[in-house]
Amino acid sequence: MTAVWSGTRREIGGITLILLGIFVAGALLFQPVDPVISCTEMRGRFGPIGACLKSGLQSLLGGPATWLLPLLPLVHGLRMLRRIGHD
DSSP, X not given: OXXXXXXXXXHHHHHHHHHHHHHHXXXXXXXXXXXXXXXXXXXXXXXXXXXXXXXXXXXXXXXXXXXXXXXXXXXXXXXXTTSSOOO
């Protein structure tokens, strides 16, 4: 019985990581950021969380490195679902 729950937990974790990667990629792509307005006051498709995430990541990592960040949870989520190998 524990093997079934272990597999289920791994699949739920993989799905959660994939959704996190999609959210981060969507916030980076579709969320408008205005440097004059605070990120908590911004509205858009991903709300203030997406605006704060986008502005914080871009100021911390820069533009090109920020686009690599959504790949980390996506790849790890696919590995947890055993869609891609460890290699």
